[in-house]
Amino acid sequence: MNDMTRVERTVDSKAIKIAANDVQVHYGDTHAIKDVNVEIEDKTVTAFIGPSGCGKSTFLRCLNRMNDTIDICRVTGDILLDGEDIYDKRVDPVQLRAKVGMVFQKPNPFPKSIYDNVAYGPRIHGLAKNKAELDELVEKSLRRGAIWDEVKDRLDAPGTGLSGGQQQRLCIARAVATEPEVLLMDEPCSALDPIATAQVEELIDDLRKRYSVVIVTHSMQQAARVSQKTAFFHLGNLVEFGETGQIFTNPEDPRTESYITGRIG
């Protein structure tokens, strides 16, 4: 009984990992994100859904400042990671991105060996002191990426020679190798077939134990399957944010309802 209560409490009082307050994003003259307030919990999968061009990917890229690489993009408002504003002048985006890893829509392994793909992050951040430690870290990351068994005999083979689903899991392994605290995924399954998608989804559910995962997806079934929290974006606004079950069964906003029932999109 005592044990039970403790478990209950840890589930309920999950720490807030990322808090966004009044975030605005402008691309030149276009107002892409309007007044977004959202709180992303630790050790939770949060899904961003919404029609194309609604700003969900843009918002995701704000969370590790990938938008900095776009000259015309301007972000205002606060995004707090563990209470620290990531857009503060003192923050080096490179250091931030080591904490907030990212997996992209299209699998993009480096045209190097599988080993080097995973080892690259630890190498540039100095996470391993010697070859043995690095080997261990690579193996651990590939296991977390649920791809170790498939590639353990050919770590020297080029990462680009793998199948699409394997490449994406390699990219996830690469992202977790730098020991991030948050993992951002921008439509990680849109280029994959259903079997590979199932594998990646299983992996995401597994990753939730260690990281806070934010996933952008076009597939509402996927959002329903993998996430605990869901945010619905529409035309740059965060329309609704809440428990996944509640969003899909009992949405408060009529726009959310129209979208999940297929009337807008």
Added chain:
Amino acid sequence: MTDISQTPDTTPVAKPKGSLFDKDARTKRRNAAEGRFKLYGIAAIGIGLLMLVVLVTKIVTAGTGAFQQSFLELSVELKEDKLDKKGNRNIEDIKKVSTFGYAPLISAALEAEVQKLGIQTDLKPKGMGKILSKATQADLRNYVIANPDEIGNTVSFRFLVNSRVDGYMKGRVTRESIANDKSISVPQLDLVDQLRDAGVLYKTFNPDFIFGSDASDQRPEAAGIGVSMLGSLFMMLVVLALALPIGVAASIYLEEFAPQNRLTDIIEVNISNLAAVPSIVFGILGLAVFINYMHLPTSAPLVGGLVLTLMTLPTIIISTRASLKAVPPSIRDAALGVGASKMQSVFHHVLPLAAPGILTGTIIGLAQALGETAPLLLIGMVGFIASNPPDGIVAGFLSPNSAMPAQIYEWSKRADPAFYERAWGGIIILLIFLVTMNTIAVILRRRFERRW
């Protein structure tokens, strides 16, 4: 659904268009147009190929002669009383004997050879000597100075013959064509015929054309392209050492780091414009800046290299930027996504992927620079007689020299038709270099081409 049924489509149903086996007029016209276009394309390619074949045939037929030269083999007695009167083999004393001192030895040797072979001729020894090159005396003197111990011995020697005799051996000069030529006469050609039949005067491969130095107007048979080849080599070293790092650094900055604003736009447009600037403009710029203002030595490969660097830079920058652009942005995202800095993403991932393209662009830029003549006109590399190879690396950069295309231009300007043949021969050597470089560029591009 109801909306659709309320406004029925009143246009009649289309009639069947006839059999698929008969072509209608429109299809026939389109097919004919396509056929005509293919024909034009084939004709265009055919014309291009024909031009190429004509060009290559002309170059090969006109230029191969330059790689062969006629020689006369003679046994020369190096008389001690003429060459080393004191008999002590002191090199300084031997050097006091000028080339004129060697002339009698050579004509004596020729006379002896003619007598030995039993050749009938009315020519005086001096007239016989005219079939030899004016370079022979100097050649013999250089040999004696290099080997003073041979004085007193009889040495078998291979002498260059006069360019007219060489032309006669190659069929360029005939008995009819020399009617008004003072440097050769019919009896001399008779002598040449007999010497050739005796086997002492023959045509053979002449490595001195490839490795030797240029000679004055009087001695076309002795001229070679070797020294100007060295001039080109030193220029290319300068171009490679300057244009590659500057060009690559500039393109990486412009492509990866520079903000997109009006200033970078202007720079970009101007780099493209620079690539189209006529090369002679770079020549006059080099003259004004490097020679008149900075007082670098005239005709030096260093200056030539600097001018060609200016000319090659835009080519390298444009091709480098193109190959950087061709690296998919997903690779940059991937690197940034795992927390690499901008510079790490460029140097660890983008640059290695762009390297084959950069190398290809550089090699093609170098090949362009190698064949460039116009800017060299203005900095004095054309018109310089590259008669001595540079002694050492520093001299290679700083002492006056010519370059391969400048040498070819120089030869084509000279009056003696023997130089004309050498100009074509020089073109063959230059083309061999260019084709080799372009082949390397193509191989690099093929071998290291990556697919994503």
